[in-house]
Amino acid sequence: MALIWGLTWLPMKVASEVVPPIFLAAMRFLLAGPCFLAVALAQGLSLRSNQFGRIAAASLLITTGCYSFLFWGVARAPSGLSAIVNLSLMPIFLVIIGRLYGQEPITKRRVAAIGLGVLGLVLLFSGRTGAAQDGAGSVLGLVAVAIGTVSYAWGSVISRPLTLSMPPLVLAFWQSLIGGLALVPVSLIIEGYDPAHFAGLTDGRAIFGLVALVLGGSLIAFWIYLGLVRDWGAFRAGLYAFVSPIIAVAVGVAYAREPFGWAEAAGMGIMLAATALSLSERKPMNTNPVRVGSKDLRGRVQK
Numbered sequence: 001m002a003l004i005w006g007l008t009w010l011p012m013k014v015a016s017e018v019v020p021p022i023f024l025a026a027m028r029f030l031l032a033g034p035c036f037l038a039v040a041l042a043q044g045l046s047l048r049s050n051q052f053g054r055i056a057a058a059s060l061l062i063t064t065g066c067y068s069f070l071f072w073g074v075a076r077a078p079s080g081l082s083a084i085v086n087l088s089l090m091p092i093f094l095v096i097i098g099r100l101y102g103q104e105p106i107t108k109r110r111v112a113a114i115g116l117g118v119l120g121l122v123l124l125f126s127g128r129t130g131a132a133q134d135g136a137g138s139v140l141g142l143v144a145v146a147i148g149t150v151s152y153a154w155g156s157v158i159s160r161p162l163t164l165s166m167p168p169l170v171l172a173f174w175q176s177l178i179g180g181l182a183l184v185p186v187s188l189i190i191e192g193y194d195p196a197h198f199a200g201l202t203d204g205r206a207i208f209g210l211v212a213l214v215l216g217g218s219l220i221a222f223w224i225y226l227g228l229v230r231d232w233g234a235f236r237a238g239l240y241a242f243v244s245p246i247i248a249v250a251v252g253v254a255y256a257r258e259p260f261g262w263a264e265a266a267g268m269g270i271m272l273a274a275t276a277l278s279l280s281e282r283k284p285m286n287t288n289p290v291r292v293g294s295k296d297l298r299g300r301v302q303k
Contacts, residue, residue: 001220001221001224001228001240002243002244002247003247004216004217005087005244006083006244006245006248007247007251008212008216008221009074009082009248009251010248010252010255011208011212011213012071012074012209013074013075014209015205015208016071016074017205018203019203019206020075020191020197021074022072022183022186022187023187024071024209024210025068025070025183026183026186026187027201028067028210028214028217028218029063029067029176029177029179029180029183029218030176030180030184031210032176032214032218032219033177033180035218035219036170036172036218037173039169040170043169045170047170049162049165049166049170054158054161055175057155057158058159058162058175059174059175059177059179060155060178061152061158062151062155063155063175063178063182064178064179064183064186065151065155066151066152066155067148067179067183068190069144069145070086070144070152072141072190073141073142073148074141075141076138076141076144077138077141077142078252081142081264082141082142082145083244083245083249083252084245084249084267084268085142085149086145086146086148086149086241087240087241087244087245087248088120088241088242088245088271089117089150090149090153090238091114091235091238091239092117092118094153094157094234094238095110095114097153097154097234098157101157101158103234104233104234104235109277109278109280110278113275113278114274116271116274116277117270119270120266120268120269120271153234153238156225156229156238157234159171159175159229159234160229160233163227163229164230168223168230169223171226172226243275249264249268
């Protein structure tokens with residue numbers, strides 16, 4: 001999962017060169033939805049749920065809200081730096097929002113890891129003058145990536161009770177379908193309607209990007225992610241964020257000639273220290289079991 005999501009940043013950037021980014025996001029999830037549906041039907045899984053309100057809310061956060069900002073931001077900022085901002089902030093927001101929902105404890109070790117992560121981010125921003133020299137677009141792009149990260153983390157936390165009551169594959173289908181449909185009006189409002197957008201989908205760069213995003217980023221990695229949210233909780237599932245940035249930066253530097261200097265290197269070193277601190281912590285006990293309706297799911301979480 002971490003490998004795939006680290007590799008999809010560059011295809012997303014390449015595809016955004018020929019089609020608008022939010023339109024690209026909508027096409028990604030509208031194509032991923034039928035793929036999830038086909039696999040779910042092949043496995044004989046039921047698509048029914050009595051929690052459609054929570055499914056819709058999680059879909060709008062984890063898909064529509066996140067990728068509206070994320071794809072727009074990545075199109076305006078270096079993909080390697082965008083990956084670092086998104087993935088290093090992810091565990092921070094996951095543990096904070098998870099604590100608000102009673103799913104994640106905030107331990108001293110996690111606080112220390114978050115402090116290191118914030119320090120790394122401050123260093124990354126203060127040492128990278130290229131974003132300011134490139135204009136306000138790069139700075140706004142990074143801000144948009146951060147907002148998208150908050151939305152994704154929030155959607156992940158409220159998705160956990162859903163993963164405990166329905167197969168993650170079915171949830172992935174609903175989140176792709178609902179979130180993708182909701183991205184359509186967002187694209188029309190922000191990017192407008194132009195037949196050239198659809199013509200751009202036949203460009204080799206768009207095809208390359210959509211294949212990587214749909215088959216790798218969605219059908220494989222997102223399915224795995226929801227399963228880990230169910231089994232580990234949102235914070236531990238989000239630890240992929242400490243691995244994927246290294247992959248994304250390496251790809252960006254090697255193939256897109258994106259800048260990489262002492263500030264990025266120092267920031268990554270600090271993030272690796274935060275990684276070690278987080279991974280050395282024993283799994284905390286679930287003191288506030290997740291509930292779906294009136295059913296206590298403590299036993300299922302521990303199992």
